[in-house]
Every structure is written in structure tokens, then in C-alpha cells.
Amino acid sequence: MIYFDNSATTKPFPEVVDSFVKVSSEFFGNPSSIHRLGVEAESLLAQARKQIGELLQVNPREVYFTSGGTESNNLAIKGTALMYRNRGKHIITSAVEHASVREAFQQLKELGFRITVVPVDTEGRVSISDIEDAICHDTILVSIMHVNNEVGTIQPIKEIGNMLKGYSKILFHVDYVQGVGKVALDIQRYHIDLCSISAHKFHGLKGTGVLVVREGVQISPLFSGGNQEWKLRSGTENVAGAVSMAKALRLTLQSYKTKLSQISEVQSYLLKELQALEDIVIHTPSKGQAPHIINFSVKGFRGEVFVHALEEKGLIVSTTSACSSKKKAISHTLLAMNVSKEVAESAIRMSLSYENTLEEASKAVSIIQTTATELREVMH
Template identity: 65%
Template sequence: MIYLDNSATTKPYKEVLDSFIKVSSEYFGNPSSLHELGGKAERLLMQARGQIAQLLNVQQNEVYFTSGGTESNNLAIKGTALMHRKRGRHIITTGLEHASVKEAMEQLKELGCRISVIAPDKNGFVHAEDIEKEITPETILVSVMHVNNEIGSIQPIEEIGEMLRKHSKVVFHVDNVQGIGKVPLDLYKANVDLCTISAHKFHGLKGNGVLFIRDGLLLSPLLSGGNQEWKMRSGTENVAGIVAMAKALRLTMNNMEKHLERLSSIKRFIIDEMDKIEGVAVHTPERNSAPHIVNFSIKGFKAEVFVHALEERGVYVSTTSACSSKKSAASSTLMAIGIPEKDAKSAVRISLSYENTKEEAEVFTEAVKETVIRLREVMKS
């Protein structure tokens, strides 16, 4: 099996699974309980918080645990809108965002917020000056993803953050689900107020995530109850999953230091090979794109047909993002950068991890070439 759908989810590291089982078995107490079992769980929780804070280069009290990227994005966006609704109801986002951001914006629109959506250029980038043009005294939030989950374009987060220093009342949220462990981002330097990460994108377990909330920033909680996470996110913490997430992040950051150049070279090889195939158009930008994502269209084929044809050969890829892959509509990201709808519906995304090898990339590219030939012959007959 060659697994090339790591932007959808990653295979958990063995060490991560071992940690989860050990904590679940031996430290199963509720961290809010007063007895020793609860105390042990609480100490593990705080230790994991400290480890994640160190890896993100932030303070411990700025790390809030959630159930994953979707919840973190919703808490960041809706929590900001509810907290600052008396000051303004205008929010700025982009045409590149994940469904959890887009749908949160749609809900807020129904509640009376005005949403400005910044269009990307043809290469999949938004520009700080275009965002600044939309800022008004009513603007309370700007939400921009770091790495696009479909084409891999890296947004100019530092430039946008620097621009927003002139608009100090505007909160800056970054969805960093696809960037974490692949594309470095200094949250303080980039003037980021809120940042989302999700464990299962870096070999942790599903159901765990983090929302970085800059010290002093106030949000309205979305979940009420036991006042966990400093009253920001009620609900008994998933201690085993959180400990496992801290380990996964540490291992992934170590792999980034050791293997980022190798990952980039594998991506470069795949793009070069795709460019040699007649009828294939690569949509991932040549420059300023993440080292693990390649998106391309194969003219004349529906994407799902191609995905299943590769699956028969033991190669696993995807169409659009996992949250949208079962919908028949064309990728909104590709449409936003001007790709014709017919080509957008034939788009395939591959996404690498540090565990993928050059040999797997060679097998994949040969499988693509042979599958294209075979499917074209079928269409002719």
C-alpha cells in the first residue's frame, strides 16, 4: 500500500498509540477530580500543555485543547464574533478556506454579520493590500489559512499580520491545520491572535486539537458546562489523546528538522513527472507552496474514476479536501483561482508525509502514467 492522502489524515505514530494506551489504562482519572487519580491526570494534562506550548513557542496559558480543527476554527471565529458584536459585525476571510471556516461564516451571516471574501490570484494567493482595502471601523476579525489544503499555496501570514498591526482592534485568526510541522510559522512574529491545529494531521489521533489564543484576548465560549480550559472550552479533557498529541507534535517537529528537504525533493520529482504526461495540468503553484501537497487535473477523466483506478493498484490519493470529497461539486478552491469547472472536477490531490519515500513516488508516477493510458484506451473502445 502507498498512502498519499496525508492531508486528509495521517497514520498515527506507534509511539503515539503506545502513549494513548498507557494513559488510558493507567491514568484514566478525571483531571478535575480531587483524588490522586485525578491529580495524576491533571499533571499529565499540564505537562502536555507545556510541551505543546514549547513546540509552538508560545506560553502555556495560550494553549487551549479542543476536539480538533473544526471546533478550533468555530471557537475562534464565532467566539470572536459573539464577544465583539457590540463593536462591529464585519469579518474578512478568503475564497480559499476550509469548510469549517466557510460554514461558520455562513452561520454568522445569518445572524447579521457582514462577510467580505477576498479572492485569491490565479496562483492561489491572497494579498495583504486586498485585505486592508476591506477593513472598516466595523471590522472585528480577519481569518486566513496558512497553507491551502487542496493546492498547497502558502499565504503571506507574516505580511498580513504586519499590516494588521495598524489595525490593532482587528483580531487575526490563522487556520494552520495543513501548515503545522511542514511550513514554519512564528505566531508572535506574524502577529497572530488565534491559531488552529489538529492532531490527526501530524500523526496524532482524531478528536484532538489546539486553539492558540493570545494572552489577554477575550472570546465567548461556545460550550458551557464545567468550565474546563480556563472556562473557554467546557467538557472533560481527553487526557490520553492530548498526551498522544503532544508526542505526535514533538516527533513531527523532529522529522521536519531532519527530513523537510527530502520531502520537498519528492514533491519536486512528482511535479516534474506529472508535467511530462499529456493532458495533465498541475495546479500547485511553482513557488511558495507547501512541501507535501500536489494538485493536478487529468483532462477527460472524472477525478473519482481516477482515484478508484489507482486504489486498485494499492495507491491511495484523494480528490478535493476530505470534508468535501464525497460531494459532486467542483473544488471551490480551484474555481476561485480560475480553473474551468470541467478541469476542476478532474482534479486529484496527493499529500505526502515524512514517512513517504522516493521509491513510493516513483511507483505512484508510473501508476498514473499507466492508468491514463489504460483509461484512454477504454474510452476509445
């Protein structure tokens, strides 16, 4: 089997699973308890927080543990809106965000907030001037993703952060879920106030994530309860999840240092070979893209039909993002990039990890070619 669906989820590293099992079995105390088992668990949690802070180059006090990207995004967006609703009710996002950002904005719209959705160009990139033009006296939040989860476009986060520096009343949230471990992001230097990550995108376990909240920034909690995570995220902490996430992040960032050229080479090979095949349209931009995502359409076939046909030959890919692929919805990202509905319906996403090889890429291309030929014969 060739697994090219790493943007949906990655296979956890064995060391990550081992650390989760060890902490769950031996250090199972509640970190809020005052006895020895509780103190041990609390100490492991603090250690994981410190490691993640160092790896992301932020203060450990800015690291808040959550259940993953969706919760981090919702906490950042709704937490900001609730906290500053008396200051203003205008919020800005882009046309190509992940469902957990899009739907959170939609919910706030129903609660009376005004939303501006900034368009993107044909490569899926926002324009900084469009964001600045959308700002008005009561804007309180701008939320823009770092790497698009469907086509791999990198947004100009540094430039947006620099521009927003001039607006002291606006918080800047970045969904860093697809970028972490693949494309560097300097959270502090880019003036990012809130930043979301999710462990299962970098060989950690599902159900663990982080929201980085810049020191001095206050947002409203969404959960009421025992005041864990400095009152921002109540609920007994997932100590084993936090420890294993710190390990996954460390191992992934090591791979980033040693294997970035390898993953980029595999992506370049795939883009070049796919471009040479007939009736294939590439949607991933040729410049300013993350090194692990390849999005293309095979004209004449629905994406899901092609995905299942490839799976039968041992190649695992997906259509749109995993969160919406079961709904058979056409990719809102591709439509926002001005791709026709017909071509967007045929879209396929391949996404790599540092474990993938050129040999796998070569096999994948021939599987795609054979499958397209066979399906065409069946249809004629």
C-alpha cells in the first residue's frame, strides 16, 4: 500500500504510541490531585508544555492544550468574539479556510457578527491589500490559514502580521494545522496572537492539539468547569496525549531539518509527471506552495470514483479535505480559485509525509495513468 493521504491524518510514530501507553499506564494520576500520582502527572504535563513551547519558539505559558485543530480554531475565533464583542462585531477571514474556521464564522454571523470573506486569486492566495481594505472601526479579528489543506498554497502570513501590527485592537489568528513541521512559521516575529496546531497531522495521536495564545492576549473560554489550562480550557488534562504530542513534534521537526529536500523532490517529481499525462489539470501552485500537497483533476471522472479505483490498486489518496470528503461536496477552495465546477468535481489530493519515497511516487504515477486508461475504456 502507498499511503498518500497524510493531510487527512498521519500514521503515529511507534515512539509516540509507546510514550502514550507508558504515561497512561504508569502516570495515570489526575494532574489536579495533590497526592504523589497527581504531582507526577502535573510535572509531566509541565514538561510537555515546556518542550512544545521550545519547539514552537514560544513561551510555555502561551501553550494551551486542546483536543485538536477544530477545538483550537473554535476557541481562538469564538473566544475572541465573545471577549471583545463590546469593542466591535466585525471579523475577517478568507474564502479558502478549513471547515472548522468557516463554520465558526458562520455561527458567529448567526449571533449578529459581521463577516468579511476575503477572496483569493487563481493560486488560492489572499491579497494583503484586500484584508486591509476590509478593516473597519469595529474589526476585532482576522483569521487566515497558513497552508491550505487542499491545494497547499502558503498564505503571506508574515506580511499580514506586519500590516496588522498597525491595528492594536485587532487579533490575528493563524490556523497552522497543515503547515507545522513542513513550512516554518515564526509565531512571535510574525505578530500572531493565536495559533492552532493538531498532533495527528505530524505523526502524533488524534484528539490532541494546541492553541498558542500570545502573552497578554485574553480570550473567553468556551468550556466552563474546573479551570484547567489557566482557566481557558476546563477539563481534566490529557497528560499522555500532551507528552506524546511533544515527542511527535520533536521527531517531525528533526525530519524537517534532514528530509525537507527529499519530500520536496518527491512533490516536484509528481507534479512534473502528472502534468505530462493527458486530461490532467494541476491545482497546486508551482511557487509558494507547501512541499507535501499535490492537488489535481483528472477530467471526465468524479473524484470519488477515481479515489476508489486507485485504492483497489493500493494507492491511498483523497478528494477534498477529509472533513468534507464524505459529504461529496465540491471543494469550496477550488471554486474560490475560479476552477470550473466540472473540473473541481474531479479533484484528487495526494499528500506526503517525510516517510514517502521517489519509488512510491513513480509507482503512484503509473497507477494513476493505468487507472485513467481503464476507466476511459469502461466508459466508452
